[in-house]
Amino acid sequence: xxxxxxxxxxxxxxxxxxxxxxxxxxxxxxxxxxxxxxxxxxxxxxxxxxxxxxxxxxxxxxxxxxxxxxxxxxxxxxxxxxxxxxxxxxxxxxxxxxxxxxxxxxxxxxxxxxxxxxxxxxxxxxxxxxxxxxxxxxxxxxxxxxxxxxxxxxxxxxxxxxxxxxxxxxxxxxxxxxxxxxxxxxxxxxxxxxxxxxxxxxxxxxxxxxxxxxxxxxxxxxxxxxxxxxxxxxxxxxxxxxxxxxxxxxxxxxxxxxxxxxxxxxxxxxxxxxxxxxxxxxxxxxxxxxxxxxxxx
Numbered sequence: 001x002x003x004x005x006x007x008x009x010x011x012x013x014x015x016x017x018x019x020x021x022x023x024x025x026x027x028x029x030x031x032x033x034x035x036x037x038x039x040x041x042x043x044x045x046x047x048x049x050x051x052x053x054x055x056x057x058x059x060x061x062x063x064x065x066x067x068x069x070x071x072x073x074x075x076x077x078x079x080x081x082x083x084x085x086x087x088x089x090x091x092x093x094x095x096x097x098x099x100x101x102x103x104x105x106x107x108x109x110x111x112x113x114x115x116x117x118x119x120x121x122x123x124x125x126x127x128x129x130x131x132x133x134x135x136x137x138x139x140x141x142x143x144x145x146x147x148x149x150x151x152x153x154x155x156x157x158x159x160x161x162x163x164x165x166x167x168x169x170x171x172x173x174x175x176x177x178x179x180x181x182x183x184x185x186x187x188x189x190x191x192x193x194x195x196x197x198x199x200x201x202x203x204x205x206x207x208x209x210x211x212x213x214x215x216x217x218x219x220x221x222x223x224x225x226x227x228x229x230x231x232x233x234x235x236x237x238x239x240x241x242x243x244x245x246x247x248x249x250x251x252x253x254x255x256x257x258x259x260x261x262x263x264x265x266x267x268x269x270x271x272x273x274x275x276x277x278x279x280x281x282x283x284x285x286x287x288x289x290x291x292x293x294x295x296x297x
Contacts, residue, residue, distance in 0.1 A: 029065050030108045030136055038065075038076060038109055045080035055081065055264060058245035058254075065109065068100035069247045071194065074254055075102065076110075078192050078244070079168065082260040085191050088167040089114035090158055092149055092181065093174035097127030097142070102171040102194050102252070108136045112168065115161035119148040119174075149174055150212045151184035158187050168192060173252075176214040179207045179227035183235055193241060193255040199274060201228035202283040206294040224289045229253060229270050231297045243268045250279040 028034065048055055061077040062070025091103040094116035098104050106112035118124050124146040131141035143161045147153065158164070170190035172178045178196055200223045207227040208214070214225070227235070232253060233243045241255035244265050250273045256265060274280070
């Protein structure tokens with residue numbers, strides 16, 4: 001009898017902990033301690049600049065709060081160095097707005113407002129419910145939009161979301177037409193752009209051809225999507241941006257507008273972005289798609 005009761009109690013406790021774990025994790029990620037730590041780190045970077053002390057390398061500032069890997073730390077560093085603008089982001093391919101998000105930390109811990117766009121209706125619904133219910137954003141949640149993003153509708157989607165002019169961060173991760181969509185955006189002028197690149201393409205300057213209906217599932221291979229780092233960096237240069245960093249695996253590239261932090265943040269070469277051992281190994285995957293059509297840029 002006592003053993004049976006103990007076993008039942010242990011089972012109930014285990015289930016309760018399993019149910020609470022995501023909430024505890026969220027509580028930790030948006031706690032006052034986390035917010036204070038982020039503010040202090042940002043102030044530390046600004047103090048280094050004002051004192052003339054050397055800044056850390058961008059490869060050394062990354063960490064994850066909500067992002068997939070170390071993007072949150074890189075964004076905090078860049079925003080500290082270039083200064084905060086209007087406190088607005090646009091997240092194209094936002095998913096549920098929280099999981100592996102480049103902008104959730106901005107919204108929840110740094111007080112940014114913005115627009116989140118995704119083609120998955122269920123994920124957009126979850127994002128709306130989450131931000132409307134979270135105490136850090138409930139009074140003024142980010143706008144969420146469900147749409148299949150194309151180069152024909154992207155400017156209208158952003159404008160209809162109430163965003164125009166200068167913004168702090170544009171994040172693009174739509175697993176396909178990222179290059180073509182960024183090339184088309186005219187209604188906002190981001191200070192920082194985070195764009196997914198496909199390291200599997202290696203040093204080639206190539207892009208998968210544009211297709212209004214393209215998704216990575218429709219490409220025939222999960223590796224046949226988007227643009228190489230070289231192609232995206234050429235586009236960035238054409239649009240007035242320079243490559244300054246990437247996440248540790250090189251597939252999320254960070255571009256800074258040319259009028260910002262010229263003397264404090266060095267330009268990164270594409271070769272540096274492709275230097276991680278995992279990235280080097282993934283170029284072997286190009287053999288599976290090398291005969292598919294690409295656009296040379």
